[in-house]
Amino acid sequence: MRRAVILTVLGVAACGRSAPPAAAGAEAEVPKVPPQLRRLSNQELSTVTGDLLGHPVDLTAGLMREPRVEGFDDATTLLVTEAKLDDFVATAELVAAEVSTPGCSAEACALDFAAGFAAQAWGRAPTADERERLGAVYRAGAGHAEGLKLLVEAMLLSPHFVYRAELGAPSAGGHVRLTQDETASALSFLLTGGRPDAELRRAAADGLLEIPAQREKQARRLLATERGRLRVRDLLKSWLDVHALEQVNRQAALTYFTYPLRHGLQAELDRYLDDAAFGPVGTMEGLFASQVAFPSKDTAAIYGDDLLDPIGDLTAARMKPDRRRGVLSLGGFLAHHAAHEHSAPVQRGLFIRSRLLCDEIAPPPPGVLNAPPNPNDGSATTRKKYAAHSEKPACAGCHTLMDPIGFGLEAFDATGRFRTTDNGFPVDARGQLKGTDVDGDFVGPHELSLMLSRSGQVRRCFAQALWRGAMGRAVELPKAIQPAADAKIVDLLLDVVTSDGFVRRSGEATP
Amino acid sequence: MISRRAMLKAGAAAALFPWVRAAQAQTKAPPKLLILMQTSGTQPQSFWPRAGFTASPILAPLFADEALRTRCTAIRGLYNHAGGAGNEHDQGFAGLWTGRAPKGTFTDPWGDGPSIDQMLRVALQPSEPFPTLNTAVLASTSPLFKPHRYSFSYLAARQQVPAQIDPWKLYASVFAPSLGGADAQARLQQKRTVLDFVRADLKALKPKLAPDDRAKLEAHETALRSLETRLERALVKRDGPAECRAPAVPSERIDLLHENNVPMLCGLMFDFLTLALGCGMTRIATFQFGQSGDRWRFNWLGLDENSHDDIFHRDSGADPVAAEKSLKIHQWYGQQVAALGQKLQAFPGSDGSLLDESLLIWGNEMATGPHGMDGIPILMLGSAGGRLQTGRVVDKGPQTHHRLGTSVLRLFGVDAAGFGEQPACGPVAGL
Numbered sequence: 001m002r003r004a005v006i007l008t009v010l011g012v013a014a015c016g017r018s019a020p021p022a023a024a025g026a027e028a029e030v031p032k033v034p035p036q037l038r039r040l041s042n043q044e045l046s047t048v049t050g051d052l053l054g055h056p057v058d059l060t061a062g063l064m065r066e067p068r069v070e071g072f073d074d075a076t077t078l079l080v081t082e083a084k085l086d087d088f089v090a091t092a093e094l095v096a097a098e099v100s101t102p103g104c105s106a107e108a109c110a111l112d113f114a115a116g117f118a119a120q121a122w123g124r125a126p127t128a129d130e131r132e133r134l135g136a137v138y139r140a141g142a143g144h145a146e147g148l149k150l151l152v153e154a155m156l157l158s159p160h161f162v163y164r165a166e167l168g169a170p171s172a173g174g175h176v177r178l179t180q181d182e183t184a185s186a187l188s189f190l191l192t193g194g195r196p197d198a199e200l201r202r203a204a205a206d207g208l209l210e211i212p213a214q215r216e217k218q219a220r221r222l223l224a225t226e227r228g229r230l231r232v233r234d235l236l237k238s239w240l241d242v243h244a245l246e247q248v249n250r251q252a253a254l255t256y257f258t259y260p261l262r263h264g265l266q267a268e269l270d271r272y273l274d275d276a277a278f279g280p281v282g283t284m285e286g287l288f289a290s291q292v293a294f295p296s297k298d299t300a301a302i303y304g305d306d307l308l309d310p311i312g313d314l315t316a317a318r319m320k321p322d323r324r325r326g327v328l329s330l331g332g333f334l335a336h337h338a339a340h341e342h343s344a345p346v347q348r349g350l351f352i353r354s355r356l357l358c359d360e361i362a363p364p365p366p367g368v369l370n371a372p373p374n375p376n377d378g379s380a381t382t383r384k385k386y387a388a389h390s391e392k393p394a395c396a397g398c399h400t401l402m403d404p405i406g407f408g409l410e411a412f413d414a415t416g417r418f419r420t421t422d423n424g425f426p427v428d429a430r431g432q433l434k435g436t437d438v439d440g441d442f443v444g445p446h447e448l449s450l451m452l453s454r455s456g457q458v459r460r461c462f463a464q465a466l467w468r469g470a471m472g473r474a475v476e477l478p479k480a481i482q483p484a485a486d487a488k489i490v491d492l493l494l495d496v497v498t499s500d501g502f503v504r505r506s507g508e509a510t511p
Numbered sequence: 512m513i514s515r516r517a518m519l520k521a522g523a524a525a526a527l528f529p530w531v532r533a534a535q536a537q538t539k540a541p542p543k544l545l546i547l548m549q550t551s552g553t554q555p556q557s558f559w560p561r562a563g564f565t566a567s568p569i570l571a572p573l574f575a576d577e578a579l580r581t582r583c584t585a586i587r588g589l590y591n592h593a594g595g596a597g598n599e600h601d602q603g604f605a606g607l608w609t610g611r612a613p614k615g616t617f618t619d620p621w622g623d624g625p626s627i628d629q630m631l632r633v634a635l636q637p638s639e640p641f642p643t644l645n646t647a648v649l650a651s652t653s654p655l656f657k658p659h660r661y662s663f664s665y666l667a668a669r670q671q672v673p674a675q676i677d678p679w680k681l682y683a684s685v686f687a688p689s690l691g692g693a694d695a696q697a698r699l700q701q702k703r704t705v706l707d708f709v710r711a712d713l714k715a716l717k718p719k720l721a722p723d724d725r726a727k728l729e730a731h732e733t734a735l736r737s738l739e740t741r742l743e744r745a746l747v748k749r750d751g752p753a754e755c756r757a758p759a760v761p762s763e764r765i766d767l768l769h770e771n772n773v774p775m776l777c778g779l780m781f782d783f784l785t786l787a788l789g790c791g792m793t794r795i796a797t798f799q800f801g802q803s804g805d806r807w808r809f810n811w812l813g814l815d816e817n818s819h820d821d822i823f824h825r826d827s828g829a830d831p832v833a834a835e836k837s838l839k840i841h842q843w844y845g846q847q848v849a850a851l852g853q854k855l856q857a858f859p860g861s862d863g864s865l866l867d868e869s870l871l872i873w874g875n876e877m878a879t880g881p882h883g884m885d886g887i888p889i890l891m892l893g894s895a896g897g898r899l900q901t902g903r904v905v906d907k908g909p910q911t912h913h914r915l916g917t918s919v920l921r922l923f924g925v926d927a928a929g930f931g932e933q934p935a936c937g938p939v940a941g942l
Contacts, residue, residue, distance in 0.1 A: 034720070034721035034723070034724065035719055035720055035721060035724070036720070036721070036724055037716065037720065037724055037727070037728070039727075064673055064675065065649075065661075065673065065676070066661075066673050067658030067659060067661050067662075067671060067673070068658050069619065069658065069659075070618075070619050076669045076670065076723070077621075077669055077670065077671055079666065079670055079671075079672065079673075079727055079730055079731075080727075080730065080731040080734050081645075081666075081672050081673065081730060081734055082641055082642070082643070082644075082684075082733070082734045082737045082738075083645070083673065083675045083680075083684070084673070084734070085731075085734040085735065085737075085738055086680070086684050089738065133708055133711065134708070136704070136708075137704050137705060137708050140700065140701045140704035140705075141701060142697070146701075150701055150704065150705055153705050154704075154705045154708040154709060157705060157706075157708075157709045158708065158709050158712045159709070159712050159713050159716055159728070159731070160712060162731075165716075167716075167719045167720075247768070249652045249653060339817070339820075340652070340653060340806070340817055341817070350618070354618055360616055360617075361617060361618070362617065363596070363597070363598065363617035364598070366594065372820050372824070374821060374825075375817070375820070375821065376816070376821065
């Protein structure tokens with residue numbers, strides 16, 4: 001999944017692990033994913049609950065905070081512990097308090113209600129056995145209203161609500177394939193963050209989702225919805241790991257890096273990502289190479305004189321092409337990927353290397369303490385203080401793969417502002433990319449962005465990230481998915497859902 | 512479980528709950544465990560007790576109270592050389608209590624097996640409403656940047672048990688569930704119908720899953736049992752000390768993410784943990800001071816630096832300014848542990864104090880701020896109900912940290928020859 005970096009040609013110590021040998025033939029295309037239950041993430045729980053209530057709700061702030069894995073919700077880490085169950089109980093009670101069956105108070109009505117409710121809550125109709133058991137739950141209540149509440153609580157505490165199933169079923173040829181309902185669910189959660197809508201459920205009921213073209217048709221429809229747009233934005237944010245911008249704190253918080261500014265940077269980033277995916281360009285190239293930002297009055301302090309057009313209210317404004325270009329130049333990205341009191345060139349470089357280029361960087365040799373230089377030491381630039389890495393042979397092998405990337409962004413401080421001096425010394429923003437498919441020297445994020453915008457490695461890395469989102473865990477991207485040079489972001493998602501691997505499972509766990 | 516249910520139906524509820532039994536002059540209750548986890552090592556020269564088991568600068572707040580001092584046990588010489596993915600923070604944080612080196616990559620390492628709190632949950636099947644309670648203060652000025660460092664508790668490989676950081680939620684969940692007035696018994700029966708429905712669904716799904724995911728559903732089943740036990744207990748008139756009958760829920764909410772609230776949040780959590788352990792709501796609890804490798808700035812101590820980078824990393828002997836700041840911070844941790852110890856000591860147990868029937872372990876992911884892994888500071892409080900000889904330093908030279916796991920399992924009645932990746936390492940020599 002990760003490209004291992006071996007740089008013998010460059011004469012530096014080998015860095016990274018060697019890639020596992022690829023399995024031969026078609027078997028390599030079957031994702032190594034066992035039958036799994038994927039617990040709803042906090043965001044998904046909130047979305048699905050809103051659908052059940054018939055009006056959107058945002059429950060996420062009150063839900064237990066949980067880890068993402070490299071920016072993504074991950075099926076292997078989301079659990080129902082005692083504390084988490086309380087979240088589901090509270091949600092079930094919230095919904096149960098609002099349901100009713102106007103004009104009817106018989107068990108038959110409750111079970112009819114349950115059938116429609118299950119479609120939204122479970123993504124499928126209840127079986128005959130489930131109807132019978134739900135009837136028993138209903139009858140435990142004293143009267144219709146109470147019975148209905150209990151029935152709803154049972155349905156929302158049921159694993160069929162708490163998890164989304166990707167168990168699969170044996171198919172011809174001995175492979176495990178997702179069922180139609182499971183395929184609908186996988187499509188819908190990947191592209192909308194919620195359970196299938198009526199049309200998608202119908203397609204599943206008609207057995208159409210076996211056919212890639214039908215999956216594509218549904219996917220195109222879902223991606224054109226508001227929810228689809230938000231979901232693509234979220235996937236991009238997962239890849240770029242920029243979910244927590246409003247919480248980011250910087251030394252400058254006491255002066256200009258205030259909450260409204262961070263909020264403005266987040267709003268701009270969201271707007272930018274929407275435009276990158278759904279605007280007139282829509283390509284990976286555009287994501288990295290676009291010259292248009294969406295600043296607002298709140299973020300004016302970050303952009304200074306870096307713009308050619310006047311600042312509006314999250315409206316398009318061209319960035320000076322010799323200063324900023326693409327998503328890596330946005331204040332939000334640069335401020336997110338920095339440290340409290342400095343620009344964190346090594347972290348920025350490591351992030352771009354490992355997450356945007358999918359290169360795995362080996363850990364420091366044992367016994368090496370990665371003690372960062374003192375940020376309060378004002379006797380040199382940040383770059384100079386970190387340059388020691390490349391002087392020590394034991395560190396250089398890997399650090400030459402990441403530090404020079406971060407150094408190339410040194411003209412932007414910990415809040416994403418352009419600067420010409422650092423600690424009073426002139427900034428040296430010469431950077432270098434090596435060991436990639438777009439190697440070369442560069443200065444500043446605008447030049448780095450142009451290089452990355454042409455990189456097949458970056459495109460493939462993004463497709464790998466989407467695949468991770470689709471599978472719910474880190475698994476190798478099928479070879480069949482080969483993003484083209486002019487690939488649109490939305491097309492990459494279509495490649496994912498139309499691939500055979502999307503509906504196939506190996507039946508064994510990833511080691 | 513089944514027999515308990517059956518007897519409950521027969522109307523013998525009160526006699527069935529272990530906490531009720533414990534309240535009835537029982538002499539030897541099983542011990543209670545509270546694991547505290549600190550990040551970024553300690554300052555060794557200021558940590559270990561001085562000759563005659565007297566105060567060191569860091570332990571001074573504990574040793575100033577003779578009742579605590581005599582109940583302390585320090586374990587010296589443990590090392591963690593197991594390595595694994597990530598760096599020493601991850602190796603210690605996910606390794607100390609699983610006995611396993613983390614797996615994954617340098618930037619994405621995860622615990623590779625169950626941690627001791629979850630091992631004990633499985634081995635002891637505690638009948639308290641909360642088989643384990645995993646808590647933390649995770650307020651931080653820097654956003655939680657490494658999710659794999661949120662919690663050291665694991666159900667199984669990669670399956671991290673998130674720590675609850677909201678004391679109000681903890682009170683609500685542990686002490687407040689109510690089934691309403693007169694028809695409470697009927698309501699309990701209704702809730703049981705719901706839970707039975709859910710359990711049947713889980714049972715039907717389980718065989719369809721791979722082993723790892725089956726473990727997830729088992730945890731889910733445990734959570735459902737816990738919920739049911741809580742509901743059952745809501746029916747029983749609360750017994751025991753007044754604190755348990757009407758726990759004082761803190762009134763004013765404060766920001767759980769604001770770092771300057773850390774001292775107040777620690778105090779709230781310690782009050783809560785004392786009640787939860789003392790009132791028989793759990794016997795296995797964990798608490799975490801921030802996330803692994805946290806960058807707390809310790810404004811409340813008059814400091815304002817990234818403590819991880821600019822204080823702990825520099826605390827290697829050569830930088831007296833960093834050493835002084837580091838000591839100040841470690842003394843603050845000492846005060847926190849002392850405050851918690853005093854709360855446990857002041858709370859009545861079935862035979863002596865709650866502290867006497869407990870084992871509180873103050874652990875750390877590393878030995879020193881500059882990522883040293885030799886001499887991990889371990890301080891125990893309490894005798895686990897007389898099972899541990901306290902008031903001494905255990906120091907039999909270097910020993911692998913896995914032995915600590917073995918010792919703790921044995922203190923809790925689990926017959927273990929080793930721990931984690933060292934199944935035959937034996938217990939801590941000299942303990």
